[in-house]
Amino acid sequence: MRPVSRPRLRLLRPQAWLLGLLAALTLSSSTGCLIPMYSADPARRAQQLLYTSEDLRTFLDEWERVWFLDSPSHMKPYRTSGLVL
Template structure:
């Protein structure tokens, strides 16, 4: 009778290790993780945060302008002297 053997551990192939290493390097070096997104100087950081918030605030206006959502609707009837044309 054969003794029970433990399952062999499967190691990753070198190609898989390369993908793991590439993924870790990509995620680890993204801005805001290892490289700070904003300056360490409080005055400059406040200015950068203001610029970022202004960009985010105006994004909705840009989106509506690109998709013509800010234009008047041509599907609604317009009124002249109380009559619907």
């Protein structure tokens, strides 16, 4: 019987190594996300930044609304004993 030969792993060719290295350098040099969050137009970008900062400013109000902390207190400003006189 003839022994079963296993397929050998071939090393990548130098061109493939260079292509992989070039892709790694390209991806690592980009900053942030691949798709920009804000527009490239300065006027539109300023508008988007204002909307974002407004959203962050109202976050505390939203948090209080979710946890019912914005409701008025129904407690009296002074202590009462609760006894009927």
